[in-house]
Amino acid sequence: MNRIMPPVKPRAGSDRSNTPGGLGTLLWIGPRKGNRFRPAYDFCDSHAAQLAYRTDLDAAARRPAAGVNSIVLCLEHDSARLRRPFTQLRHKYPRAETALLMGPLCAGQRPHPSEVLGTPGIYWHEWETFLPSLLVRCGLIPRMRRAARGVLIVASRRANASALLAIAGSGTVPAMSCRPEQIRTVRNVQQVWWDDSATSRGGWEDRLRGSGHGDAEHVWIVGGVTPEQRAQALNAGVHQVIAKPGDFSPLLGRLRSLALEQRQSAA
Incomplete structure (x- = not known):
């Protein structure tokens, strides 16, 4: 069963896009703790101008975020049941770029989560290469070594x-x-x-x-x-x-x- 860690109190104003130049919010959905997802979450939390955290897709539907430019959905396994709620979420934020951050159990899924959900997938150990580009529309200021291409x-x-x-x-x-x-x-x-x-x-x-x-x-x-x-x-x-x-x-x-x-x- 997918274990979702309870949320902590978000930063003040984290659901609002009010930065100069219209920089938008990063919406992070799913796990953010543990060795697999925590480094990527910490990077996003430090570099995005605004970050909205939701424990799962149901929470994201109940609590919409403002000014969402990018969405990261973390997957540990079992992506098939998420097709409908994720599609609904994308309709709610039609201009947002989306990506799946996938744990190791996703590698053996057939069909692959990126096919099920129609969104590019990033494996948890490759986030440094592909994830930062998703944050450009959310105020990314590079402060780490250049990601390998x-x-x-x-x-x-x-x-x-x-x-x-x-x-x-x-x-x-x-x-x-x-x-x-x-x-x-x-x-x-x-x-x-x-x-x-x-x-x-x-x-x-x-x-x-x-x-x-x-x-x-x-x-x-x-x-x-x-x-x-x-x-x-x-x-x-x-x-x-x-x-x-x-x-x-x-x-x-x-x-x-x-x-x-x-x-x-x-x-």
Whole structure:
């Protein structure tokens, strides 16, 4: 059973967005204590201009917050029952960016919570890479080391991304996946790996232009590609085309190069 810790008294004015420039409120829903969620919560509490805390989605529905620009929903497990209340919450805050902060039990869920709830998911151990970008609209003032940029896998379904996630997870570089329509909500991305399930419509120039990751390296992993399709992708700005099934060692090489680059930057 999901254990929700009782709330503490919120900071004065924490439910109001009254900071200069219209900086909004971060709405945090779910657990905030323990080794998995506490570091991320403490960071948000210190860096967001305004923070509203709710123990669960029912509490968030009963006690609306004002000026919400970003929403973090913490998940320990059992996301299926949250689909309806979370959808209702998103309708209440249509302009807010949302993210799931997922505990270790979420990794084995099928379907994946990000598919069930239609929102990008961040695993608890990768919050430093992906979560700070969600706070930009809530008054984030960077006061910690620059977050490492990671690998984003774009696929039509979580099942299509699973093999690439396994490869990306073999290294030390943070990795996550999303559907094509979610790609602009993800930040701190240095490489984008496109599964061919996400590239069946449209051309590469429009796809890359609309991705919001023009400075990232783009890789296309595709089965049955023709020489003409390969040339079109490379001419449009794709950095590498890798055939599947086949040798995925170039992806491992990319992970090693990215990890080395990050270590040198941190030195």
